[in-house]
Amino acid sequence: MNSKDVMGKIRTHYRETISGDLKPIEVPEWDLTFYYKRGTNFTMESKVMELQNAGKTAEALIQVLINRLLDEEGKRVFNEHNKVELMRSADPKVLLSIVTQINDDDDVIPVEDAEKN
Numbered sequence: 001m002n003s004k005d006v007m008g009k010i011r012t013h014y015r016e017t018i019s020g021d022l023k024p025i026e027v028p029e030w031d032l033t034f035y036y037k038r039g040t041n042f043t044m045e046s047k048v049m050e051l052q053n054a055g056k057t058a059e060a061l062i063q064v065l066i067n068r069l070l071d072e073e074g075k076r077v078f079n080e081h082n083k084v085e086l087m088r089s090a091d092p093k094v095l096l097s098i099v100t101q102i103n104d105d106d107d108v109i110p111v112e113d114a115e116k117n
Contacts, residue, residue, distance in 0.1 A: 014039070014041065020037060020038055020039075022035035022036070022037060022070060022072070022074060023035060023036055023037065023038065023105065025069075025098055025101050025102070027094060027097075027098060029091065029094050030094065033072075034069045034070065034071070034077060034098070035069070035070045035071065035072060035074070036068045036069060036070055036102050037068075037070070037074075038105060040067065040068070044067045044068075045067075047063050047067075048060045048063045048064055048067070051063055058087060058092070059083070059087070061095055061096060061099050062083050062086050062087055062095065063083075064099045064102065064103075065078055065086065065095065065098060065099065066078045066079060066080060066082065066083065068102055069098070
């Protein structure tokens with residue numbers, strides 16, 4: 001098997017992973033419903049990992065929200081310009097709850113565990 005065949009299989013698997021239905025996240029505290037798709041890639045996660053490795057856990061959590069939360073049409077809800085306001089104006093417990101729901105559904109391995117392997 002050559003690398004072109006291998007990469008084709010990898011791309012097919014990734015497309016299948018992210019092409020699923022939008023999954024809802026109810027946020028009763030804000031009277032809002034957000035959506036996300038299962039799966040992500042290293043391009044999206046590299047900023048999160050970079051922030052975690054720098055000891056900026058709160059910023060890393062916000063970056064997950066920026067990367068992953070979508071509206072009902074599949075468009076990103078937040079962007080980098082919202083980061084400071086989310087950090088200053090949003091209840092950390094609510095933010096953590098949202099990120100936890102996404103990560104639990106994705107079966108994400110925490111960076112600390114991945115680094116041990």
